[in-house]
Amino acid sequence: MPEFLTLLPPDEARELLLSHLAGLRVNSESIDSDQALDRVTAEDVVAPHPLPEFPRSTVDGYAVRARDTFGATDSLPGYLTLIGEIPMGGAPEFKIQQGQCALIHTGGMLPEGADAVVMLEYTQPAHKNEMEIMRAVADGENVIKVGEDVKADQTVIRRGVRLRAAEIGGLMALGIIRVKVARKPRVGLISSGDEVIAPSQSPRPGQIRDVNAFTLAALVTKSGGDAVQYGIVCDEMSALKEIAARALTECDAVVITAGSSASTRDMTAEVISSLGAPGVLVHGINTRPGKPTILGVCNGKAVIGLPGNPVSALVNGYLFIVPLIEKLLGALPKVQAAVNARLVVNLSSQAGREDWWPVKLSRSGRGDTQSKSEYSAEPIFGKSNLIFMLAAADGLLRIPPDATGLSAGEIVKVFLI
Amino acid sequence: MPEFLTLLPPDEARELLLSHLAGLRVNSESIDSDQALDRVTAEDVVAPHPLPEFPRSTVDGYAVRARDTFGATDSLPGYLTLIGEIPMGGAPEFKIQQGQCALIHTGGMLPEGADAVVMLEYTQPAHKNEMEIMRAVADGENVIKVGEDVKADQTVIRRGVRLRAAEIGGLMALGIIRVKVARKPRVGLISSGDEVIAPSQSPRPGQIRDVNAFTLAALVTKSGGDAVQYGIVCDEMSALKEIAARALTECDAVVITAGSSASTRDMTAEVISSLGAPGVLVHGINTRPGKPTILGVCNGKAVIGLPGNPVSALVNGYLFIVPLIEKLLGALPKVQAAVNARLVVNLSSQAGREDWWPVKLSRSGRGDTQSKSEYSAEPIFGKSNLIFMLAAADGLLRIPPDATGLSAGEIVKVFLI
Numbered sequence: 001m002p003e004f005l006t007l008l009p010p011d012e013a014r015e016l017l018l019s020h021l022a023g024l025r026v027n028s029e030s031i032d033s034d035q036a037l038d039r040v041t042a043e044d045v046v047a048p049h050p051l052p053e054f055p056r057s058t059v060d061g062y063a064v065r066a067r068d069t070f071g072a073t074d075s076l077p078g079y080l081t082l083i084g085e086i087p088m089g090g091a092p093e094f095k096i097q098q099g100q101c102a103l104i105h106t107g108g109m110l111p112e113g114a115d116a117v118v119m120l121e122y123t124q125p126a127h128k129n130e131m132e133i134m135r136a137v138a139d140g141e142n143v144i145k146v147g148e149d150v151k152a153d154q155t156v157i158r159r160g161v162r163l164r165a166a167e168i169g170g171l172m173a174l175g176i177i178r179v180k181v182a183r184k185p186r187v188g189l190i191s192s193g194d195e196v197i198a199p200s201q202s203p204r205p206g207q208i209r210d211v212n213a214f215t216l217a218a219l220v221t222k223s224g225g226d227a228v229q230y231g232i233v234c235d236e237m238s239a240l241k242e243i244a245a246r247a248l249t250e251c252d253a254v255v256i257t258a259g260s261s262a263s264t265r266d267m268t269a270e271v272i273s274s275l276g277a278p279g280v281l282v283h284g285i286n287t288r289p290g291k292p293t294i295l296g297v298c299n300g301k302a303v304i305g306l307p308g309n310p311v312s313a314l315v316n317g318y319l320f321i322v323p324l325i326e327k328l329l330g331a332l333p334k335v336q337a338a339v340n341a342r343l344v345v346n347l348s349s350q351a352g353r354e355d356w357w358p359v360k361l362s363r364s365g366r367g368d369t370q371s372k373s374e375y376s377a378e379p380i381f382g383k384s385n386l387i388f389m390l391a392a393a394d395g396l397l398r399i400p401p402d403a404t405g406l407s408a409g410e411i412v413k414v415f416l417i
Numbered sequence: 418m419p420e421f422l423t424l425l426p427p428d429e430a431r432e433l434l435l436s437h438l439a440g441l442r443v444n445s446e447s448i449d450s451d452q453a454l455d456r457v458t459a460e461d462v463v464a465p466h467p468l469p470e471f472p473r474s475t476v477d478g479y480a481v482r483a484r485d486t487f488g489a490t491d492s493l494p495g496y497l498t499l500i501g502e503i504p505m506g507g508a509p510e511f512k513i514q515q516g517q518c519a520l521i522h523t524g525g526m527l528p529e530g531a532d533a534v535v536m537l538e539y540t541q542p543a544h545k546n547e548m549e550i551m552r553a554v555a556d557g558e559n560v561i562k563v564g565e566d567v568k569a570d571q572t573v574i575r576r577g578v579r580l581r582a583a584e585i586g587g588l589m590a591l592g593i594i595r596v597k598v599a600r601k602p603r604v605g606l607i608s609s610g611d612e613v614i615a616p617s618q619s620p621r622p623g624q625i626r627d628v629n630a631f632t633l634a635a636l637v638t639k640s641g642g643d644a645v646q647y648g649i650v651c652d653e654m655s656a657l658k659e660i661a662a663r664a665l666t667e668c669d670a671v672v673i674t675a676g677s678s679a680s681t682r683d684m685t686a687e688v689i690s691s692l693g694a695p696g697v698l699v700h701g702i703n704t705r706p707g708k709p710t711i712l713g714v715c716n717g718k719a720v721i722g723l724p725g726n727p728v729s730a731l732v733n734g735y736l737f738i739v740p741l742i743e744k745l746l747g748a749l750p751k752v753q754a755a756v757n758a759r760l761v762v763n764l765s766s767q768a769g770r771e772d773w774w775p776v777k778l779s780r781s782g783r784g785d786t787q788s789k790s791e792y793s794a795e796p797i798f799g800k801s802n803l804i805f806m807l808a809a810a811d812g813l814l815r816i817p818p819d820a821t822g823l824s825a826g827e828i829v830k831v832f833l834i
Contacts, residue, residue: 338754339753
């Protein structure tokens, strides 16, 4: 198998692939901000005005000039003339002058002249239109100043941010009801193999239903792409070439899951090389599962060949398709969802090879404060052809290339899938 | 403020709310399995047949009777008669008898009589129709047996599982192209406050745009629910009652974000109590932010009153709306996405109160093997009215009620938001 002569480590392989796509990203589209959850911003978002736009009280109380409360205590209260109440949602129609105060509610607009608010509980009515103030406040106390949340022209959301609830709220607060986001990258999915049939069909002996097109479609969707299904192609060069060429024209990237035999894998490599320059960049990754993965670039678009085994295909989808989509989206690096867990068995690994183990997580029962690991991680042993092995897994455990294994009891990082 | 006399800890408050909804879950619907990503199964999924349905080879090689290879080595190979090649996607038309072998590809169907496969690299052609076998194999070696992935009638996916790529692949492998999932719970969202306007409008002095309806809608969507917007209601009891009653009829749960002043919060409580028995269950939570949160159940449906401050509303959305939706979906407990990080400053907290701090995570640069924390966590200080404070956060850090703070340098768990 000459194609396996130079196996690249996964990180290096991914870097090589992405380096050939430098500067490439999908174009943008404007969508309603309230529909933009999980989409990636295509440009910096700048505040059109400060937030808040007017000074607001953060408490229920009395708007005052701070210096008028100087020295006020329970035993020696100050006295201020109550000149009115500030309506919610409106501007006060009066100014606070020396010795005056006004009733204000949380979120209410501070009247001109006032610079602080005394909380309700530190006040009480004295005489008619007079309030007893039992606590001194500093300038700005219990007030949000103009621009304290954001200033006008401040960049509030950078390009490449995947929008969450908080960012969508921020857009709304600023009245930005349309937002420019990266178009969803279209990823064409092709399954090949004479033995593969559609899930809706009944397999005859020797046939299996297609799994990879659907696991990978879910992965593409979850990562922010649009999966485009090109169906199942038989193990025939011309058929695979034709459909792959069409997919490459119509999509931003193409993924071919090969039939599992060596000959069909070779065919995938040949097809990728025929689609355009530079063709195959990586043929074989030093990882388990996923050694036969092929990474290529044809006419400026990524084409990935994945092994037919469902576990290999999905694990290598996490390793290569997800970062590819993030690259096309122009997404900034994000914090990966992972948990620390205590490994329950020894795991051996070949030095130089990066292993990815599906693991099941269980709560250890008690919080282990020393290590902060509430979970134990149990690797799921099985052949990489077994899709339900992955369905039983909560995450993937990485054994780095420089390790020859992990020991039972070690705290390991499990990436949630 | 009499409503704050008995502040419940958040866990207790949540438990009380959910205990009033015991047994409640939304009904189910059948959908296409390839559209079922992130949906929650409404019943156990049982395998209609074993997987694989026929014995398959996991390698390229020769199908043999294991006992015929006994003792075979490089120096003392065995010899087997080659009787044919097994086509991919079909059943072999021959049986393997004593002393025979057949060429088989990865994923190919084992012929009758054969019970193992010798890898290609341990074989070479000897004479015409004769193969030299240089390695002995055990019964079952390089073979996936019938039912090795799943057995017929085995429960392969439990009720309450949120479907990921792997489960969708599993469904496809079994030909289950429709799946019964929990209908998305409808969560009605009402914003109240005389000062609140729609994001598309231009605020006059004293007015602010609605944020909470949109942050909470994103949270509901992300958690697997359907957000139903009921718009903004002014601070008038009859208007709020009317819209809340309609939302309660049309939805599975209702969330009211109150105007931020004490009087409007009281109004929310009164409205909840008027909607049906038992009404308000919890009025005030011993947490920061979010003290004024109200939890109620009216005629068997949850009604939640959240503070108007965007940070409080969203943090309390994570604490109460997310678990409520999971309860309605019948979702099994899942592993929460979190990372361990090193806190960079001291954080104090009032004993007995649970604090939730928005924090920003940064890569520490070097992987800290001792603690497995690659990140440092920096709390974002600011008033809970500032929505961009949350937009700057990667996650939330919990200070438990029994702690009076956390120290700089401590390893803390940050829940990703």
